[in-house]
Amino acid sequence: MNKTFPSARLDRLLANLGYGTRREVQGLIQSGRVILDGEAETNAAQHVYVKPDLATRMTVSGEPLDPAPGMALMLHKPLGVTCSHKEIGPLVYSLLPERWRRRDPVISTVGRLDKETSGLLLMTDDGALLHRIISPRHHVPKRYQVTLDRPLNGDEIETFAAGGLFLEGDDKPLLPAEMESSSPKQATLTLHEGRYHQVRRMFAAVGNHVTALHRDRIGLLDLPAGLEPGAYRLMTAADIEAVFGAST
Ligand code: URA
Numbered sequence: 001m002n003k004t005f006p007s008a009r010l011d012r013l014l015a016n017l018g019y020g021t022r023r024e025v026q027g028l029i030q031s032g033r034v035i036l037d038g039e040a041e042t043n044a045a046q047h048v049y050v051k052p053d054l055a056t057r058m059t060v061s062g063e064p065l066d067p068a069p070g071m072a073l074m075l076h077k078p079l080g081v082t083c084s085h086k087e088i089g090p091l092v093y094s095l096l097p098e099r100w101r102r103r104d105p106v107i108s109t110v111g112r113l114d115k116e117t118s119g120l121l122l123m124t125d126d127g128a129l130l131h132r133i134i135s136p137r138h139h140v141p142k143r144y145q146v147t148l149d150r151p152l153n154g155d156e157i158e159t160f161a162a163g164g165l166f167l168e169g170d171d172k173p174l175l176p177a178e179m180e181s182s183s184p185k186q187a188t189l190t191l192h193e194g195r196y197h198q199v200r201r202m203f204a205a206v207g208n209h210v211t212a213l214h215r216d217r218i219g220l221l222d223l224p225a226g227l228e229p230g231a232y233r234l235m236t237a238a239d240i241e242a243v244f245g246a247s248t
Pocket of ligand 1: 196
């Protein structure tokens with residue numbers, strides 16, 4: 001069973017999780033502050049299997065170990081924060097524990113939401129998972145709740161469903177997208193691709209303007225009702241399965 005999980009030296013594992021430099025974590029380990037399966041592990045060179053259950057078996061300075069590498073989380077992105085490592089101003093990464101920003105591999109957003117879009121955002125340090133979700137080959141649909149400046153003209157459902165629309169500056173036509181509407185200035189739009197500012201540009205292409213945008217579903221994974229803006233939660237295997245549940 002263990003053979004499917006990589007092992008890592010304890011000091012390297014903790015340093016890569018952001019607990020400090022290699023030297024600093026060696027100090028932590030040697031002082032008996034790292035407990036594994038109920039006993040102090042004082043050998044920094046000890047190899048441990050990097051399994052998802054490590055956080056339930058190890059504590060560091062009395063706190064459960066941070067999630068092992070290969071983690072994914074879902075965040076309720078609030079308005080006004082940016083999905084970037086680089087830009088100035090509030091970043092989604094500032095919503096996570098400070099130490100998590102020093103992890104290697106780094107935690108990245110799975111695709112992006114605009115600064116002024118709220119809703120379900122996935123983040124992971126697992127590059128293969130990230131690519132599986134954003135790859136056009138897997139057709140993971142994403143659902144948006146859209147508020148518009150002007151009433152719908154009545155043609156949008158057909159126009160978007162037909163596909164083939166060219167957005168300004170793009171050299172490839174859009175894939176078909178499903179739209180529903182329950183009131184003149186509200187729409188639910190499900191996309192099967194992810195282009196820059198896609199929802200805003202689609203409504204601009206049909207003469208409207210998006211005033212509020214919220215993503216509430218990725219694949220068959222809904223933004224959990226109890227997850228407040230700015231809050232996050234680790235994804236379970238079932239959550240990840242739900243992301244691919246609607247894929248074709
Ligand atoms: N489409 C947009 O226009 N913005 C987003 O953030 C996501 C999809």
